[in-house]
Amino acid sequence: MTKQGDKLLEIRNLAVQAGDQRVLESVSIDIDAGEVVAIMGANGSGKSTLGFALAGHPRYEVVGGEASLAGVDLLAMEPQDRARAGLFLSFQSPPDLPGVRNNLFMRTSLNAVLEARNEEPVDAFDFLERAKGIAGSIDLPAAFLNRPVNEGFSGGERKRNELLQLAMLAPKLAVLDEVDSGMDVDGLRAIVETINRMRAQGTAFLLISHSLAMVEAVNPDRVAELDGGRIARTGSLDLAREIARTGFSRARESVEG
Amino acid sequence: MSAAHDDPTIAQTLARPYPHGFVTDIDSETLPPGLDESTIREISQRKREPEFLLKRRLAALEHWMTMPHPDWAKLRIDPIDFQALSYYSVPKSLADGPKDLSEVDPKLLETYEKLNIPLHERARLAGVAVDAVFDSVSVGTTFREQLAAAGVIFCSFSHAVENHPELIERYLGTVVPLGDNFYAALNSAVFSDGSFVYIPEGVRCPMELSSYFRINARNTGQFERTLIIAEPGSEVSYLEGCTAPQRDENQLHAAVVELIAHDDAFIKYSTVQNWYPGDEEGRGGIYNFVTKRGLCAGARSRISWTQVETGSAITWKYPSVVLRGDDSNGEFHSIAVTHHRQQADTGTKMIHLGKRTTSRIVSKGISAGHSQQNYRGLVRIAPTAQGAHNNTQCDSLLIGGECGAATYPYIDTARTDALVEHEATTTRISEDRLFYCQQRGMDPEEATGLIVGGFCQAVLEELPMEFALEARALLSVSLEGAVG
Numbered sequence: 095m096t097k098q099g100d101k102l103l104e105i106r107n108l109a110v111q112a113g114d115q116r117v118l119e120s121v122s123i124d125i126d127a128g129e130v131v132a133i134m135g136a137n138g139s140g141k142s143t144l145g146f147a148l149a150g151h152p153r154y155e156v157v158g159g160e161a162s163l164a165g166v167d168l169l170a171m172e173p174q175d176r177a178r179a180g181l182f183l184s185f186q187s188p189p190d191l192p193g194v195r196n197n198l199f200m201r202t203s204l205n206a207v208l209e210a211r212n213e214e215p216v217d218a219f220d221f222l223e224r225a226k227g228i229a230g231s232i233d234l235p236a237a238f239l240n241r242p243v244n245e246g247f248s249g250g251e252r253k254r255n256e257l258l259q260l261a262m263l264a265p266k267l268a269v270l271d272e273v274d275s276g277m278d279v280d281g282l283r284a285i286v287e288t289i290n291r292m293r294a295q296g297t298a299f300l301l302i303s304h305s306l307a308m309v310e311a312v313n314p315d316r317v318a319e320l321d322g323g324r325i326a327r328t329g330s331l332d333l334a335r336e337i338a339r340t341g342f343s344r345a346r347e348s349v350e351g
Numbered sequence: 352m353s354a355a356h357d358d359p360t361i362a363q364t365l366a367r368p369y370p371h372g373f374v375t376d377i378d379s380e381t382l383p384p385g386l387d388e389s390t391i392r393e394i395s396q397r398k399r400e401p402e403f404l405l406k407r408r409l410a411a412l413e414h415w416m417t418m419p420h421p422d423w424a425k426l427r428i429d430p431i432d433f434q435a436l437s438y439y440s441v442p443k444s445l446a447d448g449p450k451d452l453s454e455v456d457p458k459l460l461e462t463y464e465k466l467n468i469p470l471h472e473r474a475r476l477a478g479v480a481v482d483a484v485f486d487s488v489s490v491g492t493t494f495r496e497q498l499a500a501a502g503v504i505f506c507s508f509s510h511a512v513e514n515h516p517e518l519i520e521r522y523l524g525t526v527v528p529l530g531d532n533f534y535a536a537l538n539s540a541v542f543s544d545g546s547f548v549y550i551p552e553g554v555r556c557p558m559e560l561s562s563y564f565r566i567n568a569r570n571t572g573q574f575e576r577t578l579i580i581a582e583p584g585s586e587v588s589y590l591e592g593c594t595a596p597q598r599d600e601n602q603l604h605a606a607v608v609e610l611i612a613h614d615d616a617f618i619k620y621s622t623v624q625n626w627y628p629g630d631e632e633g634r635g636g637i638y639n640f641v642t643k644r645g646l647c648a649g650a651r652s653r654i655s656w657t658q659v660e661t662g663s664a665i666t667w668k669y670p671s672v673v674l675r676g677d678d679s680n681g682e683f684h685s686i687a688v689t690h691h692r693q694q695a696d697t698g699t700k701m702i703h704l705g706k707r708t709t710s711r712i713v714s715k716g717i718s719a720g721h722s723q724q725n726y727r728g729l730v731r732i733a734p735t736a737q738g739a740h741n742n743t744q745c746d747s748l749l750i751g752g753e754c755g756a757a758t759y760p761y762i763d764t765a766r767t768d769a770l771v772e773h774e775a776t777t778t779r780i781s782e783d784r785l786f787y788c789q790q791r792g793m794d795p796e797e798a799t800g801l802i803v804g805g806f807c808q809a810v811l812e813e814l815p816m817e818f819a820l821e822a823r824a825l826l827s828v829s830l831e832g833a834v835g
Binding site: 149150151152153172173174176177178182183185188189190191192193194195198199200202203204206207210242259263 | 781782783784786787788789790791792793794795797801802804805806807808809
């Protein structure tokens with residue numbers, strides 16, 4: 095695990111296109127191990143795009159810039175290799191996998207990541223023990239482990255399922271895309287506890303959100319505002335509070351004329 | 352060979368037609384190609400069959416000769432020259448096979464590895480003559496003792512003809528009559544060997560029967576004939592085939608399987624088929640044209656067909672159940688995978704005759720490459736079938752943009768009180784689902800395997816345990832190269 099303070103994620107002038115549309119113009123940001131950076135922005139500002147581009151989603155084309163994780167060129171890697179290198183993306187809308195049991199899915203995933211770290215794979219029994227423990231702590235009934243991935247899960251349940259995977263995989267960098275949406279008060283608490291526990295152990299977080307309550311609860315080290323395809327403003331938690339008071343940059347501009 | 356043709360004595364002998372007493376001065380292992388009455392007599396004589404069986408064979412041949420080759424299925428089949436095939440060969444001696452694993456094709460061993468086939472099985476599958484000592488301490492012996500104690504008969508068809516001819520005479524052809532269809536007629540005339548199972552009244556067969564453990568399991572030949580009889584109150588689970596790829600110099604396989612379940616009996620027949628599918632262009636693969644039918648003869652009897660079909664160049668089969676007994680039940684659970692240039696026209700027929708009969712069909716078809724897969728199902732409710740109920744779930748998964756899947760469901764009901772439910776879906780592996788798996792560290796092939804397994808889950812659950820584990824691995828192996 096990377097030590098606190100090591101430079102982990104470096105993004106320089108990242109430009110991303112979705113089809114014909116240029117969504118990100120030039121995004122630059124650095125994140126150290128154990129740091130939590132909140133990315134805020136209006137709807138359509140490209141927050142999710144940033145997450146997808148880092149993870150390597152086929153629909154998003156990187157047309158400029160660089161990104162590296164722990165010194166390794168992220169953009170040159172296939173999505174699964176980025177994951178094995180320690181990148182985790184919590185999806186805004188996690189898809190379902192009909193017929194594929196949660197525990198089989200997660201165990202396969204965990205073993206793929208463990209193999210990349212030259213660690214021993216986990217067998218079905220050990221995995222179940224670990225998973226039950228974590229599931230309990232985030233208020234996800236153990237029965238969910240036996241159900242097909244996300245099939246029939248509510249929005250909040252899917253997010254808890256993402257949280258479960260986050261905790262199991264212990265990535266170097268976790269990009270959480272609107273992880274709080276659909277979550278109740280207990281769910282929010284579980285998110286915050288998980289993030290705090292993991293950041294203390296060196297996991298860096300890119301928290302994508304447009305909710306002040308979420309950002310305040312997490313208490314990030316930095317807040318960055320995404321606007322016009324770039325990082326328009328950066329600051330502390332105060333910036334998040336200001337945004338809540340006066341709106342996002344674009345909204346403010348259009349109001350001021 | 353050329354030397355033999357040059358020898359004048361041999362040439363002369365070869366030129367003679369086949370009389371009853373075949374030429375014995377040439378010790379031939381294989382009958383030369385050709386099919387006529389004398390071929391049949393020769394086969395029957397070599398197998399030392401009773402008169403009734405010879406008569407049946409001849410009747411079947413006569414019928415077959417009047418039948419046109421069926422062409423209603425959506426299959427591209429090169430015309431088969433039936434006179435160019437040989438219809439009998441003596442089982443090959445294992446002594447001709449590889450001496451040990453080092454002589455076996457490494458690609459074959461690699462496949463066994465991928466399929467998680469147990470180490471001690473690989474030698475046997477590859478045709479290495481296993482030590483008699485090894486065999487005698489194997490499951491085989493304890494197996495036979497247990498079966499004998501229960502009164503279960505499980506032997507080769509030929510063995511049954513010799514030792515239980517009355518059972519053969521009573522039941523053979525009662526479920527698939529010799530004129531039923533073109534290939535059943537051919538099989539009825541020239542069948543080589545197969546399995547025979549008889550479960551006495553009230554007996555639950557103590558273990559799953561596998562064609563694998565049957566004596567002479569390797570030498571079933573191309574026209575296999577199997578007969579399973581379950582007396583009242585009995586139960587049996589039978590496994591046919593294995594996940595290991597099977598090659599054969601005979602391209603045409605036209606088997607017939609008949610199942611008979613009496614009152615309160617249950618027969619479960621599971622198949623895992625991985626015959627050589629041909630190369631990527633579809634050349635040289637095996638044609639699997641099989642007639643499988645179960646008869647729920649008795650009240651409250653049940654027959655269940657479960658299959659995983661991933662091989663063969665062309666698959667043409669409709670395992671069916673005739674629900675004659677009142678309150679009888681038929682089930683069909685199938686996973687069929689086609690890749691490259693494979694073709695499959697497959698499905699089932701559920702014929703409801705008795706009262707309050709039920710049937711369930713779950714068909715999962717996966718197409719990849721340039722393959723074409725068709726589901727063809729018939730649910731027939733006869734005028735006598737009061738209170739019948741069928742439920743059909745027919746799902747297709749298409750991988751890539753060059754393959755095809757078609758569904759031909761036939762519902763033919765003569766009653767207004769029948770409940771027939773049919774549901775069908777066609778899907779692709781979505782980009783988002785694939786990406787989700789990749790983001791969790793899986794490469795596209797592993798992800799596809801997982802998603803396909805999920806698609807097939809309902810059927811995998813029906814397979815006997817050891818088959819289920821192998822079947823998952825087989826699905827992954829069959830779809831190699833389909834994604835990415």
